[in-house]
Amino acid sequence: MADATVPLWTSDEIARATGGAASGRFTAGGVSIDTRSLEPGDLFVALAGVRDGHEFVAQAMANGAAGALVSRDVGTPAVKVSDTLAALEKLGLAARERAVKARRGAVTGSVGKTSVTQAIMAGLKLAGPAHSSVKSYNNHIGVPLTLARMPAATERAVFEIGMNHADEIRPLTRMVRPHVVVVTTVGPVHTENFPDGETGVARAKAEIFEGLEPGGVAILNADNRWFELLAGEARKAGAKVLSFGTGEACDARLIDFQVPAGHAVIQARLHGKALDFPILQTGLHWGLNSMAVLLMLEALNVDLDRSLAALGSFEPLAGRGAESTVAMPGGAYTLIDESYNANPISMASAIRTLGARTTAGRRIVALTDMLELGPDALAFHAGLAEPLEAASIDLVFCAGPLMKSLWDALPPTRRGGYAETAAELAPQVVRAAEPGDVVMVKGSNGSKAGLIAQALLARDPGEAR
Structure with missing residues (x-):
């Protein structure tokens, strides 16, 4: 939730952003789509789904919601719109535009998106007001929801962007408009949805470059077989390409990964400078993940000391090691x-x-x-x-x-x-x-x-x- 002394949204701001009509005035400190995780003071967005979100408005209000975003009259403080998902997207865009200081990063890839996103966020928090996706909120609902939750004072933010099919990343990256993106890796994931298999997966991941702000940075895995394809697509989009991997030419190069009891020690070179640092992760994949995190934090203007401190204290997520x-x-x-x-x-x-x-x-x-x-x-x-x-x-x-x-x-x-x-x-x-x-x-x-x-x-x- 945002700082309680500075409301995330007022009902008037929500109405202006979404083109809706406010009934009853309220201020919201957060945005929620689920009554089970709703916090007091949140705006409840009544989305359509297996169950119509309007059926839960009364429960949301009983749980302390400040008001609701709805498409029909509900008899509570609300902003009424024609389509609540489209309105959530507009709210997200308005949040992006008003957070004028925010430098935004986005993470995609076949493996490691959530862990890498959260490790990046650990570094961003050490550098100032920061914002990120929670859990795996990386789809057509999770991305605009994450944007809509971003406070105006945010200085740095990181968003996870996922896909199961082609053409799913494209609208999401254009919504986020990242300054920096990282593709952790590309592999045979969701291939049943791609007639051309892994090639199709790689091209779908490359959609993330289409939303980059002018002069943006693309951080790519040079050890991955799809590096050249991705780098070519990134450069077409006008991006500067930075690489991580084990090769000598990598901007962030993994030299060694050792696992003493309970943690790991990484030996690396960042732009040619030798680095040795511990992390709490023990999975071998965290060698390359750490290289990606260092490059992303650097591109988001986080100094190296804070980046290493974040990696050194970042614990494995539940279900992910x-x-x-x-x-x-x-x-x-x-x-x-x-x-x-x-x-x-x-x-x-x-x-x-x-x-x-x-x-x-x-x-x-x-x-x-x-x-x-x-x-x-x-x-x-x-x-x-x-x-x-x-x-x-x-x-x-x-x-x-x-x-x-x-x-x-x-x-x-x-x-x-x-x-x-x-x-x-x-x-x-x-x-x-x-x-x-x-x-x-x-x-x-x-x-x-x-x-x-x-x-x-x-x-x-x-x-x-």
Whole structure:
């Protein structure tokens, strides 16, 4: 929420921005589309969806909403418009225009968008009034909602922009008008929605350059096979291209990534200057992620000391590498929760990271289906057998019809257990975990990998084996 002493919006401002008509005067300190997360003083936006948001206006007001943005009369303080989603977009544009000092960044990519966005925000907050997306608010609703929540005094902001299909990023980047963008990487994600496969994904990610402000900066992964395509599209849009990766020519170059107990130490070069710094993340992918974050923060006018401080204190997000110690008779095991999402790139990276862990026990993975991979889905799943072998993973548990192809490709010595669903697999993984083990759970959110992580966390320390 905005500072309570400076209202985010007044009803008159909302009416002017949206072209609506105000009934009853009010001031709002925030903007919400969900009564479950609404805070007192918020503007409630009644969006259409599976349920019509107008059905929840009364509940929003009871929860302390200041007023509502609606398309029909509701009998409460409100601004009435013809289309509430279009009005939310207009409110977002008005917020962008009035925040005249704000230097804006945007993040997209097949992997790592949310974590990188939040790591950037950690640095922005150290440098002054800052604003960012929350959670994974990166679609046609989340982006205008994030804009509409931006206070006028914002000096720096970062927005996450995602897509499942072509032509989804284009309107969102034009809405944000970023000064700097980063594409974390491009890989075989959502390929079932692209007839030309990964090429189509790369071109869809390149749409983000179309919204860049004149003289903008594009930060790109030079280790990714699509770097040249993306760099070409960025330059067509008039962007200055900066690169991160492991090559000597990279503006931010990763030299080494070591994982002592509980954290990592990165050796790098930023524009040729040697840097050594610790981070709390342990995933190997955070080597390149950190390079992207440093370049983005630099482009948003955050000094290096603050950038390194932010990276050094940024903790793994829930479902994206967060670690927990779970007590049990005789000791404890370590849970690595990667259950929020998965694709072939992030799976391979997470498996390599687990393989690099030093542990007194075993390295165990519980994997659920990766979704939206199209006709090659079975091959992508079976192909995980190779990185699992290379990482010397001890036991593999699989859930889901797609993961059955991996299960079939595993040698008997590596098979921990298989079930049709995550809920059915969870008890098997809980029973298998022993003191000293490191257990990683990873899968697509839609295949319910989180249920396995929850079961492992909820284990009763006194539970009989």
